[in-house]
Amino acid sequence: MGEALKLPIIDLSSPDRFSTADSIRQACIDYGFFYLVNHGVEEEILGRIFDESRKFFSLPLEHKMSLVRKEHRGYTPLYAENLDPSSPSKGDSKESFYIGPLEGTHSNLNQWPSDGIFILCEIPEVLPSWRSTMDLFYKKVLRQLKNALILVGNQPTVTPLGQRNSGWSAKYWWIICCIRYAGSRLIRLLALALKLDEDFFEKVGASDIPTAFLRLIHYPGELDSSGEEIYGASAHSDYGMITLLATDGVPGLQAWSAGRNSKNQGYGRTCQVSRVIQAFIVNIGDMMERWTNCLFRSTLHRVMPTGQERYSAAFFLDPNNSCVVECLESCCSESCPPRFPPIRSGDYLKERFRLTYGS
Numbered sequence: 001m002g003e004a005l006k007l008p009i010i011d012l013s014s015p016d017r018f019s020t021a022d023s024i025r026q027a028c029i030d031y032g033f034f035y036l037v038n039h040g041v042e043e044e045i046l047g048r049i050f051d052e053s054r055k056f057f058s059l060p061l062e063h064k065m066s067l068v069r070k071e072h073r074g075y076t077p078l079y080a081e082n083l084d085p086s087s088p089s090k091g092d093s094k095e096s097f098y099i100g101p102l103e104g105t106h107s108n109l110n111q112w113p114s115d116g117i118f119i120l121c122e123i124p125e126v127l128p129s130w131r132s133t134m135d136l137f138y139k140k141v142l143r144q145l146k147n148a149l150i151l152v153g154n155q156p157t158v159t160p161l162g163q164r165n166s167g168w169s170a171k172y173w174w175i176i177c178c179i180r181y182a183g184s185r186l187i188r189l190l191a192l193a194l195k196l197d198e199d200f201f202e203k204v205g206a207s208d209i210p211t212a213f214l215r216l217i218h219y220p221g222e223l224d225s226s227g228e229e230i231y232g233a234s235a236h237s238d239y240g241m242i243t244l245l246a247t248d249g250v251p252g253l254q255a256w257s258a259g260r261n262s263k264n265q266g267y268g269r270t271c272q273v274s275r276v277i278q279a280f281i282v283n284i285g286d287m288m289e290r291w292t293n294c295l296f297r298s299t300l301h302r303v304m305p306t307g308q309e310r311y312s313a314a315f316f317l318d319p320n321n322s323c324v325v326e327c328l329e330s331c332c333s334e335s336c337p338p339r340f341p342p343i344r345s346g347d348y349l350k351e352r353f354r355l356t357y358g359s
C-alpha cells in the first residue's frame with residue numbers, strides 16, 4: 001500500500017495559539033493534511049457513530065433506498081458516485097449517507113431513518129436498543145448542546161430538538177455540534193496561520209451558517225470487480241474549506257505526496273494515511289486552496305479497496321453558500337497574481353456536485 005505519510009500532529013487544546021497556528025501553516029503548505037488531537041469529540045461518541053453506521057448500512061437495500069439522496073442529503077448506493085469524473089470506472093465502490101446542516105432554513109431537507117425506514121420495517125428487530133440509547137443520548141445532547149453553542153460563540157438558529165422524536169437525528173446533531181466546535185476553533189487557527197485576524201473567516205461570512213455536511217461512508221470488503229480497476233473513492237480533492245475525517249482504523253486512505261500544487265495523478269507518489277487513535281485526519285479543501293492562491297494545498301487523495309470492510313465519517317466544513325471566495329491579499333503579489341477568479345461558494349459547490357453526480 002506504499003509508505004505511510006508522517007503527518008504533523010496538531011494539538012487543538014494547546015494554550016499557545018500562535019505556535020499552533022504556525023504548525024498548522026507549515027502542515028498545510030507541506031502536505032495539506034495533518035492529524036488533529038484533543039479536539040473535544042470523545043472516542044466513545046465516534047465509536048457510537050460507527051456502530052449506528054454499521055447498523056444502517058447492513059439494512060436491506062430497499063430500506064436504504066427509501067432514503068435515497070435528495071438535495072444532497074440521504075443515501076447514495078454503491079457505484080452511484082465517481083469522485084474522479086475523468087476516470088472511466090463504473091463508479092466508486094462505496095455507499096454513503098449524507099447529513100446536511102441541522103440548523104438554518106435548510107435543516108428540514110435532511111432525511112432520517114425515522115421518516116423512511118420505520119415505515120418499511122419493524123425497527124425494534126433491526127435495532128433492538130434503539131429507543132433506550134436514543135433516550136439516554138437525547139438528554140445528554142440537550143445538556144451538552146447548550147455548552148457547545150455558547151463555546152462556539154455564535155448564535156445560529158437552533159433547530160428545536162424538543163420537536164424531534166428521532167434519537168438518530170439527535171445523535172448526529174450532537175456529533176455535528178462537537179465537530180463544528182472543533183472546526184470553528186480550527187478555522188480561527190487557520191486564519192492566524194494565514195496572518196489574518198482570528199475572526200477573518202467569520203467576517204467574510206464563511207462560517208455564519210457553514211454548509212457543513214457529515215458523510216458516513218461504508219466500503220464493502222468483497223467486490224465483484226471482474227478485472228476492472230475499482231476504487232473505494234477515486235482520486236479527488238475535497239471541495240470546501242477543511243475536512244475532518246474519522247476512520248475505523250482499516251487502511252485504504254492514500255494521499256499524493258507530490259511537488260507543490262500538483263493535481264496530476266501521474267505526478268508524485270501515493271502514500272498511506274494511517275489512522276492515529278483519537279485524532280481526526282484533517283485536510284485542506286479546494287476553496288481554501290483558492291483563498292490562499294495554492295499556498296495551502298488541497299491534496300489529491302483516494303481510498304483503495306483492501307478486501308476488508310471499512311467505515312469512515314467525513315465532516316466537510318464548507319463556507320456559507322453566499323460567501324465569495326477570492327484570493328487573500330497576503331497570498332498574491334505582482335509576481336504571483338491570483339490564479340483563480342472570485343467565486344461564490346454555493347456556485348462552486350453546485351458545479352463540483354454536478355460533475356461528481358451528474359446532477
Ligand SMILES: O=C(O)CCC(=O)C(=O)O
Binds near residue numbers: 301314
Ligand atoms: O473514507 C475516507 O477515508 C476518505 C473519504 C474521502 O476522502 C471523502 O469522502 O472525501
Ligand SMILES: [Fe+2]
Binds near residue numbers: 237301
Ligand atoms: Fe476526500
